[in-house]
Amino acid sequence: MKGSIRLFRIFGISINIHVTFLLLLVLFLSGGIKWLVLMIGVFFFVTLHELCHSLVAKRFGIQVREITLLPIGGVASMTSMPEKPIHEFFISIAGPLFNIAVVAVLYYPLKSLLGPETLFHRPFSTATWPLTIAYLYWINLILALFNLIPAFPMDGGRVLRALLAQRMSYQKATKIAVNLGHLFALGFAYFGIVGFNVILIIIAIFIYIAASNEELQVDLKETLKKFRVRDILSADFFTLNSDTTLAKVLELIFHSHQEDFPVLEGGEMVGFVTRHEIISGIHSLGMRTLVKDVMSKDFPKVTDADLLIKAQKLMEENSIRALPVMRNGHAVGVVTLEDIGRIYAITSQRA
Numbered sequence: 001m002k003g004s005i006r007l008f009r010i011f012g013i014s015i016n017i018h019v020t021f022l023l024l025l026v027l028f029l030s031g032g033i034k035w036l037v038l039m040i041g042v043f044f045f046v047t048l049h050e051l052c053h054s055l056v057a058k059r060f061g062i063q064v065r066e067i068t069l070l071p072i073g074g075v076a077s078m079t080s081m082p083e084k085p086i087h088e089f090f091i092s093i094a095g096p097l098f099n100i101a102v103v104a105v106l107y108y109p110l111k112s113l114l115g116p117e118t119l120f121h122r123p124f125s126t127a128t129w130p131l132t133i134a135y136l137y138w139i140n141l142i143l144a145l146f147n148l149i150p151a152f153p154m155d156g157g158r159v160l161r162a163l164l165a166q167r168m169s170y171q172k173a174t175k176i177a178v179n180l181g182h183l184f185a186l187g188f189a190y191f192g193i194v195g196f197n198v199i200l201i202i203i204a205i206f207i208y209i210a211a212s213n214e215e216l217q218v219d220l221k222e223t224l225k226k227f228r229v230r231d232i233l234s235a236d237f238f239t240l241n242s243d244t245t246l247a248k249v250l251e252l253i254f255h256s257h258q259e260d261f262p263v264l265e266g267g268e269m270v271g272f273v274t275r276h277e278i279i280s281g282i283h284s285l286g287m288r289t290l291v292k293d294v295m296s297k298d299f300p301k302v303t304d305a306d307l308l309i310k311a312q313k314l315m316e317e318n319s320i321r322a323l324p325v326m327r328n329g330h331a332v333g334v335v336t337l338e339d340i341g342r343i344y345a346i347t348s349q350r351a
Contacts, residue, residue, distance in 0.1 A: 004016035004017065004018050004019070004066075004068050005017050005018075005019065010051070011051070011054070011055065011058070013051070013054055013064050013065070013066060013067055014065065014066040014067070015047060015066070015067050015069070016066050016067065016068045016069065017068070017069045018068055018069060018070045020070065021043075021069060021070065024039065025039070032126075034126040034129065034132045035126055037132060038126060038132055038135060038136055038139075041136040041139075042136070042139055043069050043074075045099065045102065045136075045139070045140055045143065046069060046073055046074045046143070047067065047069065047074060048098060049074065049095040049096075049098055049099060049143060049147075050067045050074040050075070050076045050095065051067065052094040052095050052097070052098040053076050053091055053092070053094050053095045053155075054067060054076045054078075055094075056090055056091045056094040057076070057078055057082070057091045060082060060084075060087045060090075060091065062078050062079065062080055062081075062082060062091075063078065063079040063080075063317070064076055064077065064078050064079070065077045065078075065079065065319075079316060079317040080313055080316060080317055081217075085161070085162040085163075085165035085166055085170070085173075086162065088158055088161065088162040088165075089158075089159055089162035089163065091158075092155045092156075092158035092159045092162065093155065093159055095147060095155055096143075096144040096147045096148050096155055096156075097144075099140040099141065099143045099144035099147075100140075100141070100144045102140045103137070103138075103140050103141045103144070106137060110133070110134070110137055114130045114133065114134055115130075118130045118131060118134055119134050119137070120134075121134060124138065149184060150177070150180055151177060151180035151181035151182075151183070151184040151207070151211070152174075152177050152178050152180070152181035152207075152210065152211035152214045152215075153181065153206075153207065153210035153211055153214060154181075154207075157177040157178075157180065157181055157211070158177070160173075160176070160177050160180070161173045161174055161176075161177045164176060164177070170218065170222075171218055171219070171222050174214065174215055174218045175215065177211075177214075178211045178212070178214060178215040181207055181208070181210075181211030181214075182208055182211055182212075184207060185204045185205070185207040185208035185211065186204070186208075187204075188200050188201070188203050188204035188207065189201055189204035189205075189208075192204055219344075220312075220340075220344050221309055221312070223343070223344050223347050224307065224308040224309040224311075224312050224340065224343075224344070225307060225308075225309045226347075227307070227308045227343060228304070228305060228306065228307055228308065229302055229303070229304050229305070229306050229307075229308060229311055229325055229335050230304035230305065230325075231308070231343075232308070232335065232339045232340075232342070232343050233304060233325060233332065233333040233335065234333060236256075237258060237332075237333045237334055238252060238256055238258055238261060239261060239262045239263070239264045239331060240252075240261045240262070240263050240264070240273065240291050241263070241264065241265070241291070242263050242264075242265055242270060242271065242290065242291050242292035242295070243290055243291070243292065244290065244291045245287065245288050245289065245290060245291075246278060246281050246282050246285075246286075246287055246288070246289045246290075246291065246294070247287040247288065249261070249273070249278055249291060250278070250282065250287070253275075253278070258334065259274075259275040259278075259322075259336075260272070260273070260274045260275055260321075260322035260334050260336060261273050261291075261334070262324045262331035262334065263291055263292070263295050264331070267330075269324065269326075269330070269331045270297070271291070271292065271295035271296060271297050271299075272295060272296050272299045272301075272322075272324050273291055273294060273295040273296070274296070274320065274321065274322055275321070275322075276321075277294045277295065277296065278294065280294070281293065281294035299320075299323075299324070300314045300318055300320075300323060301323055301324045301325070301326050302314065302323050302324075302325055302326070302335065303325065303326050303327060304325050304326070304327050304332055304333070305327075308335075308340060308343070311323055311335050311340070312337075312340055315337060321336055321337045321338075322334055322335065322336040322337070323335050323336075
């Protein structure tokens with residue numbers, strides 16, 4: 001995620017902290033050392049919560065690039081979403097179950113150590129270290145209950161969709177969970193405005209936008225299942241020779257508006273060069289650099305008979321914006337994220 005700083009890696013997953021978290025750090029520091037310890041504890045449990053999601057996802061063959069800690073919680077960046085509702089159910093429920101397990105396992109030890117009066121003290125307080133520990137303990141239950149709200153983008157919304165998808169289409173199940181997300185967002189916004197609570201208003205905005213984005217992503221995937229790559233291939237496309245200079249490539253981009261190119265030698269495809277590689281090569285190596293010095297030799301590809309959803313998934317999994325298109329072993333075009341966005345926009349307008 002942009003604007004993030006890497007802290008460390010664990011289980012092959014990068015744990016990052018968003019720069020906006022620094023604002024929260026300043027706020028908690030002003031409350032003294034106990035507030036700082038509380039904040040560190042909260043994000044420790046949030047990280048473990050997200051790791052539980054991520055490890056279950058990896059168990060189902062879904063790669064997780066990173067976990068980003070935000071002021072409002074954590075976000076696990078997965079290369080793709082689970083295709084089976086039952087997989088989504090287990091991935092989504094794993095985080096809240098971890099927090100509930102923490103509450104269950106620590107209940108009797110903390111009750112014995114701190115005493116019932118301290119453990120059940122209300123309101124929550126950081127006046128003493130025992131009260132701070134009790135506060136952190138109950139935050140785990142709050143995290144579990146908050147995330148189990150049956151509305152997107154909360155874990156509960158994904159659990160609800162997974163259950164509904166057993167009886168109806170995935171798209172319809174998403175629509176129901178998204179609508180609930182919007183209702184909860186409006187509720188949070190109302191109480192935030194009435195109570196002059198900025199945090200609630202921020203949460204409301206986040207929930208509303210994230211729920212809308214989820215619906216958009218599902219609609220996009222359903223649309224892409226209806227088209228094949230050949231349906232959006234341009235009749236005119238250009239290939240490059242490996243000895244072409246980047247200056248010539250830049251000139252071709254200006255005149256053709258094509259930005260990603262298959263690279264051929266003797267009629268055989270030997271590489272693929274993207275806009276990013278071209279620009280990076282020009283900046284670091286100069287305009288006279290040859291295509292073969294910046295092109296990718298190991299790259300994913302699709303055939304013109306493949307469904308567009310496959311192309312989109314490959315781009316998502318590999319964090320790229322373009323793929324070469326093959327037919328009978330020969331390059332016949334290029335498909336890009338812009339092409340996919342264009343077909344979705346056109347079909348959405350028709351609908």
